[in-house]
Amino acid sequence: MTPGSYVVEVIVENKPLARDPEGETIHQNLILKGGFNQVTSVRAGKLLRMSVEANSPEDARAIVRKLSDELRIYNPVAHTIQVRIVG
């Protein structure tokens, strides 16, 4: 429990059923074409990195989770998010 500034990342990506043409293109036209056949799929998304003043890493994560839901950082119809502390 250390009050301070924490770095929290939000990763927004399309749900598995919503096609992700950017990821598909990177996979097909760059990675597979470049010979990296070990890669079986790519999903492109959006990363937001936030610096958050909070009492603990958990608090920082909770604040970001809350704002992501309340301000619709993602559209729950089509996207999923991951919220993670990176520092």
Added chain:
Amino acid sequence: MVKVAVIQYPGSNCDLDALEILRDIVKTKTDLVWHKDLGRDDYDAYVLPGGFSYGDYLRAGAIAATSPSLRIVKKAADGGKPVLGICNGFQILVEAGILPGAVLRNTTLRFVCTWTRLRVENTRTPFTSKAEKGQVLEIPIAHNEGRYYLDKEQISELERNQQIVFRYVSEEKKPTEDANPNGSIDNIAGICNHEGNVMGLMPHPERASLPVLSPNNQKDGRVIFDSMMRTLDRSRA
């Protein structure tokens, strides 16, 4: 007299086109209102025009959706007033939760600017009451994020509730893959809310309301504005 508001957001760029069609062609009293100046539900109908509000940052329409003007639009919509979202306006209505779904990046990963054929699927909305079911309208699109998305179950619900208003179709009036310019699920180009008084569509009827603007000398987009005005005039009568 009936009064319509065209709401202007930072980055709107089809606002003047919508204003001109409503004011000069359809002959309706119409105000261009800056979104922060929309103080009360003073109008009989609202149009959210196309453009790139807030630079499409985060997601197209996502930031404009948090404008206080949307609370007023929501109230008007709940009260049964006609609300029309064109292109970015449609994206804003979706992001504000006034219309269901999501509008994602085109599957082509390209900005598409082209004329499309739209089949009218539903004539019970205030925006299509003067059209005929199955009629095909030629109206252009211009967008990078126009792929309408909802999961299968919810699409069936939209279908059941007759909320699908327009589909992209081929010359043979069929919703084929080739006729689908952006990868929208079920070729959907426009939808309405459950009650039918809020409609959003990606194509631009204001760009197809004067013969001089269209390749085939038609004015197919007019039917949307004319329908809206008939509804408003009747509600005032």
